[in-house]
Amino acid sequence: MLPERSLTRTVPGMPELPEVETLRRQLSPHLVGARILSVDVDPLGRYQPAQALTGRQVTALERRGKYLLAVLDDGREAIVHLGMTGQWWRVEPPDHVRVVLHTDRGTLWFRDSRAFGRVDVVAAGDYRAHPTLAGLGPDPLRPDFDRDAAAQQLTVGHAPVKGKLLAQAAVAGVGNYIADEALWRTAVHPATRHLDADTARRLVDACVAVMSASLAAQGMTERDFQHLDGSGGEFQFSLDCYGRAGQPCRRCGDTLTKAVVAGRGTTWCPTCQQNPGPVDEVEVEQS
DNA sequence: CACGCCTCCTGTGCGC
């Protein structure tokens, strides 16, 4: 059963699809059907749109990729993105409260220390102010997930495959750890700029497999896991690659390396994931 | 047009 102190079991580091879906399931009983009586919002401008939730009833809580969508009773919907550190609490957090929802079922607090999260209220389906959401690729948890369409996206363009994965246009909900794990599983170098169709399909399958395993573990809880109260995610214990720079590859024993690829910290095995040619990576110190 | 770089934030963890 859900502990009182933290609804989210805090999902600290990087909420990706499994973490956001876990949160959606935990949040639903407290939000779907509830009416929001009043809203307190942090002075920071980016959260101001949440004020528009006042008086609204939530009719459904959906998820697309890493976006939570709360369908409202007036034809609009609330878009919630957790950014890096967004959390929902059922008790008042000690700090970094950005939005407070007073509902007829109790109060929910949105805490976001780094303030990369976002809350917006738009006409249903109007994602003009959210281009990534507007161009979101197929979501692996939806029954109509089109694996070949996702793979096709990965074969076009010239950007490093790591960047294509993070862009959300191929597979919705991929973040840094899912990308690194999937690339490791398929033995694809993250800086690869061209994939053949078969490799692309295997990479999509690997993304889905990593997401499924992580969701089954209720996602990854990284930094705050000392505060866990029994409902925390466990996937951090199943990682083969992400966060293991400097440690031996579980497949070949070589030392996993870390560098910046497509602007993001990236870990891979230099033996299993062969360098496809000239790449523009910057070596980063290993721990 | 697609890509790459900068920005937003603040806790963390490093170096001195």
Next chain:
DNA sequence: TGCGCACAGGAGGCGT
């Protein structure tokens, strides 16, 4: 020990 500072990182915006 304590201080200061660079850095991480999802997504948006913009320049090339």
